[in-house]
Amino acid sequence: MRDSHLEGLKRIAPVTPASASFGIAFGILATSVGMGTLAPIVMSATTFAGSAQFAAASVLDDGGSIAAAVIAAVLLNLRYLAVSIAIADAFDGSRLRRFFESQLIVDESWAVAQRGGGRIDRRVLVAAGLLLYPCWVGATALGVFGGGLLGKPERFGLDAAFPALFLALLVSVVKTRREAAAAIAGGAVALVLLPFARPGVPVIAAAAVCLVGLRKR
Amino acid sequence: MSSTWLVVLIVGAFTVSFKAAGPVLLAGRQLPPRLISAFELLAPSLLAALVVTQSLGGKDGIVLDGRLVGLGAAAIAIWLRAPLIVVVVVAALATALVRLL
Numbered sequence: 001m002r003d004s005h006l007e008g009l010k011r012i013a014p015v016t017p018a019s020a021s022f023g024i025a026f027g028i029l030a031t032s033v034g035m036g037t038l039a040p041i042v043m044s045a046t047t048f049a050g051s052a053q054f055a056a057a058s059v060l061d062d063g064g065s066i067a068a069a070v071i072a073a074v075l076l077n078l079r080y081l082a083v084s085i086a087i088a089d090a091f092d093g094s095r096l097r098r099f100f101e102s103q104l105i106v107d108e109s110w111a112v113a114q115r116g117g118g119r120i121d122r123r124v125l126v127a128a129g130l131l132l133y134p135c136w137v138g139a140t141a142l143g144v145f146g147g148g149l150l151g152k153p154e155r156f157g158l159d160a161a162f163p164a165l166f167l168a169l170l171v172s173v174v175k176t177r178r179e180a181a182a183a184i185a186g187g188a189v190a191l192v193l194l195p196f197a198r199p200g201v202p203v204i205a206a207a208a209v210c211l212v213g214l215r216k217r
Numbered sequence: 218m219s220s221t222w223l224v225v226l227i228v229g230a231f232t233v234s235f236k237a238a239g240p241v242l243l244a245g246r247q248l249p250p251r252l253i254s255a256f257e258l259l260a261p262s263l264l265a266a267l268v269v270t271q272s273l274g275g276k277d278g279i280v281l282d283g284r285l286v287g288l289g290a291a292a293i294a295i296w297l298r299a300p301l302i303v304v305v306v307v308a309a310l311a312t313a314l315v316r317l318l
Contacts, residue, residue: 014302018309035221046229056224066220066227073228079263081235086256088239089248095241102240103233107267118257157312160287163272164308167288168295170264179261186262190269195278202274206266213255 008127011112018161019050019108019132020139021153026053027143033061037144044140048133049106052076055199075200082207083110090122104129108162111169178213185209287312 023044030040035057043053052073059069084105091098104126113125153159174180186206193202248256272288273279290311294304 011301014305018305035225036219039221039225043225043229046225047232049232052228052232056228060221060224066223069224070227070231073224074231077228077232077235080232081238082259083263084236084239085243085248086239086259088243089245091240091244098240098244099237102237105236111264111267114260118253118260155313155316157283157287157309157314157316160272160284160291160308160312161305163268163284163288164291164305165301166264166267166271167291168301168304170261170268171295173260173264179258182258183261183265187265187269189262190266191273194270194274199274202270203263203266206269207259207263209262210255210258213258214251 002123004121004123005127007121008109008112008124009131011124012108012128012131015108015161015165016131016135018153018158020135021156021158022050023136023139024143025153026050026057027140027145029054029061029143030057030140031144033057035060040144041137041141044137047073047077048103048136049077049080050136051199072199075198075204078200078204079207080105082204086118087120087122087125090120090125101126101129104133106132108132108165111166114169114173116173116175182209182213185212283312283315286315 026044027040030043030053031037035043040053040057043056047053055076056069056073059072064072084102087105087110091101093101101122106129109125109128109132110120112128113120113122115121170183174183186209189209190202190206193205197205268288272284273281275282287308287310291304291308294307299307
């Protein structure tokens, strides 16, 4: 194990309990809306993106159509297309290896792997993802098979762990005035759209703010 | 096939391809410099948006609740240069406390 792998584990460890508790919560919600036992676990193993999974399950719960559930989840995950293109050059090795490593991209692993200036440390991302993945899938299974004893993660304030992590990492990546302007613009766009746009849209629109950087400096 | 499995499979296929697109198709290829310079701003703008949506987002758009207090506590911890684990724990504790009261 290299130093950067260890670094990845160390950086992701603080939010792993929160992530696991939401995995349990997803398992419970998914079973309660009639998704069965295997489907929620398969969803955690393939989609591996909490917010989209919750969105899909709650649309199904509200009696929404298949299309509505798919659109909600896909919109929420569209940011991963931007992220995956932006960090593509950090990946090397065989195509198969790049494929499997790319599946470890989640907000949290991407966030802790930031090295500033738009670059990421792939090993930090992979190590963080390798810890989060079994926790997320295992926790989903735990929720599906009766993890209802633990109570809602919100009771323990665990839903606040994620914005806290992202804020800490935001502070660490903002070094220049240009980056500070992008952060303020991104946050403002998300805030303005949050009350009326579909879930996922505020984040995509904020990500698009970086395209302002396309114009010549 | 049940609607549940359709949703699981379609969403899974989209997500897997979104994540794989860059590393599988573009790895090792040099992106245009102007695009790289734009992507430098992706982390700040996306992280800021995640802070906003994760602390204020809810079923009916904006929901003000204990998470904001947690975020404030986290901000103080960050300002005091506390390690990441402390920042996260402080945020959860403050939020849990507000909900207990």
